[in-house]
Structures are given as C-alpha cells and as structure tokens.
Amino acid sequence: MTSAYNELAADMAKAIGGLRRHLDEIVGGMRENARNTEAADEAMEDMFKGFGR
Secondary structure: OHHHHHHHHHHHHHHHHHHHHHHHHHHHHHHHHHHHHHHHHHHHHHHHOOOOO
C-alpha cells in the first residue's frame, strides 16, 4: 500500500509542476497583453493630440 501512496504523491507532484508552468505561461501572456495595451493607448493618444483645440 505504501508504494501506491508514493506513486500517487509522485504523480501529484508532477501534475502540480505542470500546472505551475502553465499558470506561469498565462501570467506571461497577461503581462505582454498589458504592455501591448499600454502601447496602443499611447499611440492612440498621440494620434489625437491637437484635435479639438
């Protein structure tokens, strides 16, 4: 029975490691999206500078 628990624990550790890597990738994508959004906002602001004055 002990070997079954050890195997289960090893499998769970492997799965959690995979989940962590996946979540790290998601966070990286969110950071990149935030940078892109900020750059797009700044570009849009630059396009409209001077209008309405």
